[in-house]
Amino acid sequence: MTESHSLSISVVMPAYNAEHLLPRVLPPLIRMLDAGEVSEVLVVDDQSSDGTADLARKMGATVMSTPVNGGPGAARNLAAEQAKGDILWFVDSDVIAHDDGPEHIRHAMSEDNVAAVFGSYDDAPDGQSWFSRYKNLLHRYYHQRAKRDARTFWAGCGAIRRDVFHEVGGFDIKTYEVPSIEDIELGYRIVETGRRIVVEPRLQGKHLKVWTMRNSLRTDIFCRALPWSRLMISREGLTDDLNTSTMERLRAGLAGLLFLSVLALPFWTGLWPLTLLLVALAFIANLDLARTMATHGGLWFAVKCILYHQFYYVYSASVYVWCLFEYHVLGHKQKLHVTRN
Structure with a gap:
C-alpha cells in the first residue's frame, strides 16, 4: 500500500x-x-x-x-x-x-x-x-x-x-x-x-x-475584494491564476472602458458606436465563459451573465485600485483586519 x-x-x-x-x-x-x-x-x-x-x-x-x-x-x-x-x-x-x-x-x-x-x-x-x-x-x-x-x-x-x-x-x-x-x-x-x-x-x-445580488455584492466587496486586495498588495502583488490572472486583468480593463463609455453616452451621444464595439469585444473576450453559461442555461442566461460580469469586473478592479491608493499614497499599510460589525 x-x-x-x-x-x-x-x-x-x-x-x-x-x-x-x-x-x-x-x-x-x-x-x-x-x-x-x-x-x-x-x-x-x-x-x-x-x-x-x-x-x-x-x-x-x-x-x-x-x-x-x-x-x-x-x-x-x-x-x-x-x-x-x-x-x-x-x-x-x-x-x-x-x-x-x-x-x-x-x-x-x-x-x-x-x-x-x-x-x-x-x-x-x-x-x-x-x-x-x-x-x-x-x-x-x-x-x-x-x-x-x-x-x-x-x-x-x-x-x-x-x-x-x-x-x-x-x-x-x-x-x-x-x-x-x-x-x-x-x-x-x-x-x-x-x-x-x-x-x-x-x-x-x-x-x-x-x-442574491445584494448578498453577493456585500460578500464580493467586503469579504473578498477588499481583504484579498490588501493581502496581495502587502505580500506579493497580483498572482497569475484564478480570477487574478493576466487575462482576467485585461478583461477587467475592457469592462472599465465599456463602463466609462456608457457613463459618457448621455453627454456624447455620438459615442454609441464605440460603446457597441466595446460590448462586442467584451463578449468575444469572455467567449469561453459565455459558452459555459449557455451550456447550463441557454443563450439568454449567458447574455445576462456576461453583462453582469462586466459590472463584477468594474467593482472588483475599482476596489483593487482603491487599495493601491490606500497603501501607497495614504500610507495605510496595516489594514488587513476584517472585524465584526
Missing part, C-alpha cells in the same frame, strides 16, 4: 444554524465513514441557536462545540486540535461532497511535495435563479480552469495535511474575525514553506447557497 493510500482522513465541517442543511450534506460523509474511506466526521457547532449539534450527533457525526461563536476558521482550528486523521478535509455545511472525494484527495497527496488540495463546485448548484446559478457556476469555472499549482487555498471543499496545518498555525482568526479570506491567507503561508497546493478539478461538491 502506498503512503497516499494509507493516509487517514478526518472530515471537518464547521456548522452554524445548519440544522436544515445537515439532512443533505451529512449522509454522503457518513457513508464514507461507514465504508472506511474516512476515519471520522467532525461537525463543529459554532454556538448554533437551532438543533444543529443534536441532529449531527443523531446522524452519526462526532460533534464538538466552540466556546463562543467565532466563525468557521475558529471552528476548523478547534477540530484540528482533536482530529485523528493524517489529512484534514474541510467541507462547508452548505456543500454536498461527492462520494469520490477521498479518492481524489489521496491521489493529489501522492504527488511530490503536496501539502494541500482543493476542488470546485459541481455544475448543478442548488439555487435556481439566474443570478445564483451564475455565481456558483462562475466559481466552478475559475477553479476548473485553474493552473494545477495554486498559491491560495479554498476551504469549501479542500484538504490539508494535518501536520502542515499545525506547523503553519492554522487559520488566522485574529486578523479575520468574520468569514472572508482566511483560507486564501492560509494558502499563502503553506506555499511560503516551499510546499505545494494543487487544484484537483475532480474533487467536487454541490453548493446549496442561494445567492
Whole structure:
C-alpha cells in the first residue's frame, strides 16, 4: 500500500444554524465513514441557536462545540486540535461532497511535495435563479480552469495535511474575525514553506447557497475584494491564476472602458458606436465563459451573465485600485483586519 493510500482522513465541517442543511450534506460523509474511506466526521457547532449539534450527533457525526461563536476558521482550528486523521478535509455545511472525494484527495497527496488540495463546485448548484446559478457556476469555472499549482487555498471543499496545518498555525482568526479570506491567507503561508497546493478539478461538491445580488455584492466587496486586495498588495502583488490572472486583468480593463463609455453616452451621444464595439469585444473576450453559461442555461442566461460580469469586473478592479491608493499614497499599510460589525 502506498503512503497516499494509507493516509487517514478526518472530515471537518464547521456548522452554524445548519440544522436544515445537515439532512443533505451529512449522509454522503457518513457513508464514507461507514465504508472506511474516512476515519471520522467532525461537525463543529459554532454556538448554533437551532438543533444543529443534536441532529449531527443523531446522524452519526462526532460533534464538538466552540466556546463562543467565532466563525468557521475558529471552528476548523478547534477540530484540528482533536482530529485523528493524517489529512484534514474541510467541507462547508452548505456543500454536498461527492462520494469520490477521498479518492481524489489521496491521489493529489501522492504527488511530490503536496501539502494541500482543493476542488470546485459541481455544475448543478442548488439555487435556481439566474443570478445564483451564475455565481456558483462562475466559481466552478475559475477553479476548473485553474493552473494545477495554486498559491491560495479554498476551504469549501479542500484538504490539508494535518501536520502542515499545525506547523503553519492554522487559520488566522485574529486578523479575520468574520468569514472572508482566511483560507486564501492560509494558502499563502503553506506555499511560503516551499510546499505545494494543487487544484484537483475532480474533487467536487454541490453548493446549496442561494445567492442574491445584494448578498453577493456585500460578500464580493467586503469579504473578498477588499481583504484579498490588501493581502496581495502587502505580500506579493497580483498572482497569475484564478480570477487574478493576466487575462482576467485585461478583461477587467475592457469592462472599465465599456463602463466609462456608457457613463459618457448621455453627454456624447455620438459615442454609441464605440460603446457597441466595446460590448462586442467584451463578449468575444469572455467567449469561453459565455459558452459555459449557455451550456447550463441557454443563450439568454449567458447574455445576462456576461453583462453582469462586466459590472463584477468594474467593482472588483475599482476596489483593487482603491487599495493601491490606500497603501501607497495614504500610507495605510496595516489594514488587513476584517472585524465584526
